[in-house]
Amino acid sequence: MEELGAVRIYNDLVSKLDTYAKGLVKKYEGSMKCSRGGCTECCTVEEIYPVEAYAILAPVMQGKIDVSDLPEVEDREPGKCVFLKNSECSIYDARPIECRIMGYPGKLENEIRYCEKNFIEKPEFEDCDLIDSANVDASLESINMLFIEETEQGVFGEGKVSLENLLGSIKNLP
């Protein structure tokens, strides 16, 4: 099946963010606590855009994610993301955009914000270290609009998708 344009652009965004994140971890080695199986403090995501849900469902359908490795909805830790299992993200490679940049340094209303667990020593950030999360959000919104258009709302509808419902549906796949 031909790849949807929205999915291609989404994958480009993921790859850009991953390159940025890898570079930052390398530059501030020793300070960054964000990594798989590291800190799970911001693993509290509840809802994602349909295009992000598709990016989780597609590898399941392609057999790249083994459904039996995913947690059970009823084992969810209160207040935590339903995909968290044994303090690790069970869909790490397919995780949504928010999970890829949370805790990284960004500028908001002229103030630099970041997770203090990451940078205890408060480094002097360079401009290239700062993520423009408003810009990332705007890009994701446009990619999602394109996804909705291309799929004629067929996959998850127009609204945000609950991760709990998504995991429930994946677990009930025939």
Ligand code: SF4
């Ligand atoms: S999808 Fe993964 S990284 Fe994102 S909040 Fe859930 S467990 Fe954490």
